[in-house]
Amino acid sequence: xxxxxxxxxxxxxxxxxxxxxxxxxxxxxxxxxxxxxxxxxxxxxxxxxxxxxxxxxxxxxxxxxxxxxxxxxxxxxxxxxxxxxxxxxxxxxxxxxxxxxxxxxxxxxxxxxxxxxxxxxxxxxxxxxxxxxxxxxxxxxxxxxxxxxxxxxxxxxxxxxxxxxxxxxxxxxxxxxxxxxxxxxxxxxxxxxxxxxxxxxxxxxxxxxxxxxxxxxxxxxxxxxxxxxxxxxxxxxxxxxxxxxxxxxxxxxxxxxxxxxxxxxxxxxxxxxxxxxxxxxxxxxxxxxxxxxxxxxxxxxxxxxxxxxxxxxxxxxxxxxxxxxxxxxxxxxxxxxxxxxxxxxxxxxxxxxxxxxxxxxxxxxxxxxxxxxxxxxxxxxxxxxxxxxxxxxxxxxxxxxxxxxxxxxxxxxxxxxxxxxxxxxxxxxxxxxxxxxxxxxxxxxx
Amino acid sequence: xxxxxxxxxxxxxxxxxxxxxxxxxxxxxxxxxxxxxxxxxxxxxxxxxxxxxxxxxxxxxxxxxxxxxxxxxxxxxxxxxxxxxxxxxxxxxxxxxxxxxxxxxxxxxxxxxxxxxxxxxxxxxxxxxxxxxxxxxxxxxxxxxxxxxxxxxxxxxxxxxxxxxxxxxxxxxxxxxxxxxxxxxxxxxxxxxxxxxxxxxxxxxxxxxxxxxxxxxxxxxxxxxxxxxxxxxxxxxxxxxxxxxxxxxxxxxxxxxxxxxxxxxxxxxxxxxxxxxxxxxxxxxxxxxxxxxxxxxxxxxxxxxxxxxxxxxxxxxxxxxxxxxxxxxxxxxxxxxxxxxxxxxxxxxxxxxxxxxxxxxxxxxxxxxxxxxxxxxxxxxxxxxxxxxxxxxxxxxxxxxxxxxxxxxxxxxxxxxxxxxxxxxxxxxxxxxxxxxxxxxxxxxxxxxxxxxxxxx
Ligand SMILES: Cc1cc2nc3c(=O)[nH]c(=O)nc-3n(C[C@H](O)[C@H](O)[C@H](O)COP(=O)(O)OP(=O)(O)OC[C@H]3O[C@@H](n4cnc5c(N)ncnc54)[C@H](O)[C@@H]3O)c2cc1C
Ligand SMILES: Cc1cc2nc3c(=O)[nH]c(=O)nc-3n(C[C@H](O)[C@H](O)[C@H](O)COP(=O)(O)O)c2cc1C
Ligand code: SF4
Ligand code: SF4
Ligand code: SF4
Numbered sequence: 057x058x059x060x061x062x063x064x065x066x067x068x069x070x071x072x073x074x075x076x077x078x079x080x081x082x083x084x085x086x087x088x089x090x091x092x093x094x095x096x097x098x099x100x101x102x103x104x105x106x107x108x109x110x111x112x113x114x115x116x117x118x119x120x121x122x123x124x125x126x127x128x129x130x131x132x133x134x135x136x137x138x139x140x141x142x143x144x145x146x147x148x149x150x151x152x153x154x155x156x157x158x159x160x161x162x163x164x165x166x167x168x169x170x171x172x173x174x175x176x177x178x179x180x181x182x183x184x185x186x187x188x189x190x191x192x193x194x195x196x197x198x199x200x201x202x203x204x205x206x207x208x209x210x211x212x213x214x215x216x217x218x219x220x221x222x223x224x225x226x227x228x229x230x231x232x233x234x235x236x237x238x239x240x241x242x243x244x245x246x247x248x249x250x251x252x253x254x255x256x257x258x259x260x261x262x263x264x265x266x267x268x269x270x271x272x273x274x275x276x277x278x279x280x281x282x283x284x285x286x287x288x289x290x291x292x293x294x295x296x297x298x299x300x301x302x303x304x305x306x307x308x309x310x311x312x313x314x315x316x317x318x319x320x321x322x323x324x325x326x327x328x329x330x331x332x333x334x335x336x337x338x339x340x341x342x343x344x345x346x347x348x349x350x351x352x353x354x355x356x357x358x359x360x361x362x363x364x365x366x367x368x369x370x371x372x373x374x375x376x377x378x379x380x381x382x383x384x385x386x387x388x389x390x391x392x393x394x395x396x397x398x399x400x401x402x403x404x405x406x407x408x409x410x411x412x413x414x415x416x417x418x419x420x421x422x423x424x425x426x427x428x429x430x431x432x433x434x435x436x437x438x439x440x441x442x443x444x445x446x447x448x449x450x451x452x453x454x455x456x457x458x459x460x461x462x463x464x465x466x467x468x469x470x471x472x473x474x475x476x477x478x479x480x481x482x483x484x485x486x487x488x489x490x491x492x493x494x495x496x497x498x499x500x501x502x
Numbered sequence: 503x504x505x506x507x508x509x510x511x512x513x514x515x516x517x518x519x520x521x522x523x524x525x526x527x528x529x530x531x532x533x534x535x536x537x538x539x540x541x542x543x544x545x546x547x548x549x550x551x552x553x554x555x556x557x558x559x560x561x562x563x564x565x566x567x568x569x570x571x572x573x574x575x576x577x578x579x580x581x582x583x584x585x586x587x588x589x590x591x592x593x594x595x596x597x598x599x600x601x602x603x604x605x606x607x608x609x610x611x612x613x614x615x616x617x618x619x620x621x622x623x624x625x626x627x628x629x630x631x632x633x634x635x636x637x638x639x640x641x642x643x644x645x646x647x648x649x650x651x652x653x654x655x656x657x658x659x660x661x662x663x664x665x666x667x668x669x670x671x672x673x674x675x676x677x678x679x680x681x682x683x684x685x686x687x688x689x690x691x692x693x694x695x696x697x698x699x700x701x702x703x704x705x706x707x708x709x710x711x712x713x714x715x716x717x718x719x720x721x722x723x724x725x726x727x728x729x730x731x732x733x734x735x736x737x738x739x740x741x742x743x744x745x746x747x748x749x750x751x752x753x754x755x756x757x758x759x760x761x762x763x764x765x766x767x768x769x770x771x772x773x774x775x776x777x778x779x780x781x782x783x784x785x786x787x788x789x790x791x792x793x794x795x796x797x798x799x800x801x802x803x804x805x806x807x808x809x810x811x812x813x814x815x816x817x818x819x820x821x822x823x824x825x826x827x828x829x830x831x832x833x834x835x836x837x838x839x840x841x842x843x844x845x846x847x848x849x850x851x852x853x854x855x856x857x858x859x860x861x862x863x864x865x866x867x868x869x870x871x872x873x874x875x876x877x878x879x880x881x882x883x884x885x886x887x888x889x890x891x892x893x894x895x896x897x898x899x900x901x902x903x904x905x906x907x908x909x910x911x912x913x914x915x916x917x918x919x920x921x922x923x924x925x926x927x928x929x930x931x932x933x934x935x936x937x938x939x940x941x942x943x944x945x946x947x948x949x950x951x952x953x954x955x956x957x958x959x
Contacts, residue, residue: 091602094927097884100905119602153905155881159928 059303059430061323063348069319072346076238076372077142079171086172090118093164094155101150101166106487107134111150115169127177128184130170135209136202136486138174139231139248141167143239144483145335147368178251187257188215193500196221196279198266201229202482203285203473205252206489207496212257214497219279220258223265227253229287230474231482233312236339238346242315272447276468281496284456284464284471285489286443288479292436294331298389299433303396307332307340307434314343325430327351329399330378331386334364337434341378344432352377353426355384357404357417387423389431399426437479444475462488462495470496539840540847541833543577543814545791546706546731548664550577550637553814553848554804554832557795558583558641558667558710561821563615565625569632574826575833578637580734580816581626583614583669584654585643585681590616596743596753598769607769608819609743611674611754611761614643623661630662638662639708643669646680648698655702665705667793668696668730670721671712671737674764683737686712689724696728708793711735711777713770718777722787733781734793734816736774738764767819771797775810782811782856799828801835808848809855863946871918871934873897873911879931882906886922886932894921913937 064072080086093115101111110129117126130137146152146167154163177184193216197204200222208218226232227249231240253260264270266286275282291306293299303325313322328349330341333356345352354373356363359382363370374380384401391397401424404417441454450457450465455478462470472488474480543553555578556562556571563582571579590613600606615622630638640663644650655666670686677684685691692709699707709725711718713736722733740762745752752760774796781787794812798804799820807815820828845851875886887898887909897915901908911922923932944952 088602094883094885096882097888098900098907099884100882103905155883158881 059323059325062320063324064319066320068348073238073319075142076236077168077171079175080168086118086169089165090115090169092156093119096155100153100155101164104153105133105150106481106483107140107490108487109133109137109150109170111166114173115164115166118169118173123173123176124182124184126173127182130174131177131184134483134486135206135252136231136248136482137170138178138251139202139228139240139245140483140486141171141174142244143231143235143481145366145369145481148366149481149483178247181251181254183254185209185213185255187212187255190217190257191215193217193280194219194278195281195283195496195500196275197283197285198222198275199229199285199287199473199475200224200227200249200260200262201285201287201473202231202485203287203475203489203492204229204283205249206486207283207285207472207493208258208489209252209255210490210493211496212255214493216257216497216500218258220260221264221266221270221275222260222262223268225262227260227262229285229485233315234308234336235315235482236311236343237314237319238342267443267446272449272466272469276466280468280500282469283489283492283496284449284469284475285473285485285492286440287474287485288437288439290438291336291433292438294386294433294435296386296388298391298396301389301391301396302394303391303429304389304431304433307336307432308437310340310432311336311343314347319347322347324349325396325428327426327428328353328430328432329386329426329428330354330432330434332356332434332436333358333370333380334434334436335366335369336437337432338365338369338373340432340434341373342376344430345376345378349430351379353379353381353428355381355386355399355401355426357383357385358415359383359406362414383417384424385417385419386431390425396429396431397427399428399431400424401426437474439475439478461498462492463499468499470499539837539845541837541840543848545637545793545814546665546708548578548637548639548706549635550814551575551635552577552829552833552836553808554578554829555580555637555639555793555814555816556821557816557818558639558669559818559822560612561818561826564617564622565629568625568629571821571826571829572629572633572636575829576636576826577814578639579629580639580641580667581622581663583641583643584619584622584658585614585669586645586650586679588613588616591756593754593756596763597767598743605767605819605823607741607743607765608767608822609738609741609754609763609765611756611763613674614641614669619657623657626658626661626663630664637664639665639667641667641669641710642699643681646685646695648701651695651698652702655699659703659705663705665708665731666699666703667708667710667734668699669710669737670695670725671710671714671735674740674761683712683714686710686721686737687715689720692721693724693728696725696730700729706731708732708734710737710795711781712737713739713773713777713796717780719780719784719787722781722784726787726790730790732791732793732813733787734795735781736770736777736796738766739770739773741765766796767823768797768799771803775806778807778812779810779856779859782853783859788856801832801839804832804836805839805851806855808852810859811853811856813848813852865945866943867946867949868939868942868944869936870939871936872913872916873918873920873922874933874935875909875911875922876931876933877908879928880909881928881931882909883927884909885925885927889921889925894919898922 095112099112114126114129150166151163156163197208197220200220228245232245291308324347328344341352383404387400387402403420403422406415407418409415439454444451456471456476464471470492472492473485541552543550558580562579594612595610597605598607640658644654709730742752791813794807795816798815798817804815890898897912899910926932
């Protein structure tokens with residue numbers, strides 16, 4: 057048993073990480089599906105999209121062969137419409153409420169159609185928005201993730217000059233560094249960032265970290281307003297013995313390595329345990345399997361009913377051959393020679409419902425042991441608490457607190473996305489960026 | 503094995519044995535407990551195992567096609583129109599697509615048969631010999647003189663034709679030469695040509711009417727007076743199916759130009775049914791049998807034509823889109839429907855709906871119905887709401903919900919127009935419930951006489 061990289065051939069890696077949601081083969085295929093859409097009024101799908109994309113309208117525009125108009129409809133509500141079409145957990149968003157579900161028929165493949173139009177727009181570099189003449193105001197955006205980019209685009213359209221400070225060397229945020237590799241490629245993420253910023257008026261300063269290379273008070277001085285879209289940081293600590301052993305890794309860092317450095321470079325164990333059952337845990341488990349791990353076991357404290365991931369995501373993990381042990385809480389990690397050898401878990405049972413109505417797990421006193429050589433921690437992410445506290449921003453356990461105008465406790469400083477909500481989806485961050493931009497425009501209005 | 507499934511498994515073949523199969527397949531089995539409908543048809547004494555004929559068009563223009571059609575089970579054919587020498591162009595067809603489906607409407611700029619007459623005649627003879635139980639009608643469009651008609655009639659009868667169909671309907675190419683629709687559009691010329699034909703023909707004559715007139719009745723009457731034995735309608739409707747947005751030339755494209763083409767297929771069915779009804783209701787034209795044509799694609803379409811007075815139907819576009827195999831379901835569907843309704847022969851229902859189409863002023867004004875939404879079936883698409891709200895009577899209430907709104911009908915406001923029911927995507931979700939204003943029948947004339955309120959909504 058050993059942790060090791062370069063387990064597969066180039067072809068195997070490519071096959072394992074191929075696009076999980078392949079696009080329509082051609083126009084006819086897209087139009088046949090688009091024609092099924094009923095063009096609902098006050099459509100449930102639109103209401104269930106956090107960015108409120110006018111879904112029936114953009115689908116109808118595919119039918120009428122107005123693909124440019126279709127892309128415009130999508131991007132008007134969601135400038136990351138292309139990325140969202142690949143990464144949105146649509147089963148709990150737009151497609152989950154498509155009226156066809158009520159007929160027990162497959163919903164309209166909204167995301168796939170969204171991909172059809174937005175991909176055409178990016179391929180052909182259609183410039184669908186025009187930036188107004190500069191109004192002479194400057195805004196600093198921290199973080200080139202979905203929230204920051206979306207905010208920057210709306211501001212630029214209105215003639216604001218935007219500078220984005222990004223600590224990494226690439227834009228896109230978790231889109232580029234966090235999301236499963238079989239959903240988006242690095243090339244796509246780069247193209248998307250370029251497409252968004254091609255409107256002009258947006259400068260991205262890479263390798264500029266707030267709190268290290270620049271401070272909030274500096275930004276406040278130099279700019280008319282500041283938007284913080286810094287997301288959340290590393291995975292939560294488990295606070296159990298053995299966490300420092302070699303072979304215990306953070307899911308976010310594990311995925312970051314896959315996305316930033318390429319599949320062959322990322323080491324993975326023979327027998328891997330993944331702790332948690334959120335989207336990140338699923339992504340870590342499936343990608344460990346796809347990197348060549350022989351056995352991947354997910355352990356979760358509660359039962360299947362309480363799982364935070366969607367059924368669709370769990371199905372992906374199951375189909376990849378990952379195993380799941382419900383009602384199992386990690387107790388300690390045992391090692392030898394400084395390396396992980398075993399994961400000991402407590403057997404749990406469901407107790408009384410808590411305040412939120414969720415039944416919390418209680419220890420039965422029994423334990424079991426898994427032989428593993430790698431443990432991936434994916435029990436939630438923690439915010440950048442230190443930075444936020446140092447910047448004297450009002451916060452709740454490191455999550456920035458904002459009011460209904462997206463304003464933080466510091467005048468002229470706004471925030472949104474994962475940094476505020478603690479970690480949701482890309483599409484939520486895009487909406488947060490729009491809201492933030494709207495609030496900033498109001499704040500800057502003479 | 504019951505009757506229906508027995509029929510389904512009969513595979514037809516050009517070889518001789520099939521004829522026996524056919525007879526057992528389409529006649530009424532005596533001792534069987536399920537009484538199977540007899541769908542055999544007798545049109546002017548011309549018998550066919552079913553009422554489905556192929557209309558005069560490319561599917562019937564040569565032996566190869568016709569034999570394949572007979573093998574597939576078609577009851578008869580109207581051979582592609584024979585007449586003077588022609589030359590076709592390329593391209594020839596275009597279509598209207600709708601809702602993700604191809605060929606809702608179809609148009610063509612083809613002429614009558616462009617094959618030598620002697621070959622057509624030889625092949626007709628061969629087809630009749632191989633399939634003597636199928637109807638073999640020959641469509642004719644001779645030059646505009648008596649002698650040409652008489653010669654053509656003689657040759658076709660000698661070849662074995664069982665009946666003629668006079669093509670007075672072709673809307674393009676031939677009209678310029680005083681033929682086709684040019685004849686059908688002028689009751690007097692049509693009358694003259696039919697008289698010539700009746701002098702020579704010894705077999706039944708059907709006159710095919712053009713829809714490119716404001717009423718088909720004058721020509722219909724005129725040819726019935728001249729002695730035609732039957733009528734058929736409709737031929738194609740002059741049309742432009744669309745303009746290519748790149749070349750800016752309408753379809754179909756011929757070297758940078760186009761011409762009006764004849765329109766047919768599912769899109770023309772409602773127009774064909776209306777024209778058929780006017781012929782079926784007219785005192786004079788209703789005396790002869792009618793062959794119904796125009797957009798027949800399924801057994802249901804066929805039944806509708808027959809309910810409105812057609813003794814049989816002819817099909818062109820549906821076969822051109824899907825091939826001859828569609829007749830299998832037409833046969834089975836018709837037969838099952840007749841069994842279900844208890845009709846034993848076609849005559850039991852032909853024309854049954856003709857009298858239900860009346861004049862507007864005879865309609866019962868006290869009849870009223872109101873839309874009702876079945877909340878268990880509703881999928882909250884809002885289509886009924888937006889249709890009524892934007893374009894009708896604002897009779898549907900929207901109660902906001904996330905993500906699903908609830909829609910209910912405001913009974914007092916609903917005029918019973920049917921719009922919501924028509925746009926609702928779920929079967930039987932919106933039903934129209936009868937709420938008579940008063941029990942007695944009252945029509946428009948009586949309403950006015952009594953000075954009852956007008957413009958009251
Ligand atoms: C493993 C994983 C899988 C996921 N899968 C999905 C999925 O399939 N679908 C989906 O919709 N969502 C998914 N998400 C969630 C989604 O990625 C986030 O909700 C979204 O990216 C949040 O956008 P954001 O702009 O708020 O933050 P981020 O995307 O985190 O962007 C923040 C940006 O700020 C930069 N930054 C941080 N601190 C500083 C600083 N001090 N100075 C300068 N720059 C800084 C970061 O480098 C980053 O570029 C996933 C998340 C994870 C962790
Ligand atoms: C390509 C084509 C050629 C046709 N040629 C003739 C013809 O030669 N003679 C004729 O009487 N009708 C002709 N028709 C009209 C058809 O017989 C028929 O009346 C019409 O298509 C309506 O039926 P449908 O809707 O089933 O197609 C032609 C139709 C088509 C599509
Ligand atoms: S952005 Fe996401 S949730 Fe919204 S419509 Fe597109 S795929 Fe659905
Ligand atoms: S709910 Fe479904 S059918 Fe209705 S508009 Fe949305 S995608 Fe189309
Ligand atoms: S059209 Fe039908 S399904 Fe749609 S909201 Fe109205 S009643 Fe419901």
